[in-house]
Amino acid sequence: MPREGGDVAPHGCRTRDGTQSLLLVDDDRTFLLRMSRELEQRGFDVVTADGLADGLERLRLDPPACAVVDLRLGDGSGLDLIAALRQARQDVRAIVLTGYGNIATAVSAVKLGAVDYLTKPAEVEDIVAALACDGEARAEPPENPMSADRVRWEHIQRVFELCDRNVSETARRLSMHRRTLQRILAKRAPR
Incomplete structure (x- = not known):
């Protein structure tokens, strides 16, 4: 069912009953609330969790079709949640967010099953685009390469x-x- 902001959630994030379930996990309460509202406006059925333990519990109750997980949570690593998501649901489309971006954790996240790795502050458009990407699209070369x-x-x-x-x-x-x-x-x- 479309919401006010339009039904633009990626097809890969639809569950068997047609809903667009998304688990959003972050220990920054302000970011969690803002991003939850913005994703709901774009047609997702968002369930939030403020830490690893809470995220694992939400996952146990109902594995989502999509997930956006912060890397560093107050009670553990988001990578542990990515691994649990993949075990609970093979077709989950998960994205890792972090303010501490580095290649090693990006590689670990992708190996565990994440479809993308975004650094904060990530915009909702970037998150939706990453969830919708089919993996065939080539990334644009960087405007400003690493120093x-x-x-x-x-x-x-x-x-x-x-x-x-x-x-x-x-x-x-x-x-x-x-x-x-x-x-x-x-x-x-x-x-």
């Missing part, structure tokens, strides 16, 4: 993820002092 500092930061993040987020092991493999690595990890990604 050398960003490439270095991405490499450090990748090695950190490969070492199961063990700071000492990552520092050893990168031939870097552990405290230097801790300072780098504590900062936001360079532009």
Whole structure:
């Protein structure tokens, strides 16, 4: 049934009964409420959760056709929820959102079954477009490619993820002092 904003939810997000179910998980209450309203205006039946445990419970009750999950939740990682979503429903279309974008977590999210990985602040149009993308479309080349500092930061993040987020092991493999690595990890990604 179309809503006020028009029925524009992607066909891949429709359940067997024709509804457009979407699980939205984020621990930022303001973002959660705003995005929920905007997605409902675009025809989704949105169920919200404010953390990993709440998201897993909502998933257990009724696996959604689509999901938008924050990577860093107060009580765990959104990647754990992506894995649980894929187990509960093979055809789920999930997107990971994060304010801490890096290549290693993007690769992990896609390997676990996410269809896309967007950095915050993501606009609702970007989210709907990512949910609708069939995987055949080619991405546009970047307007502003990564700086050398960003490439270095991405490499450090990748090695950190490969070492199961063990700071000492990552520092050893990168031939870097552990405290230097801790300072780098504590900062936001360079532009």
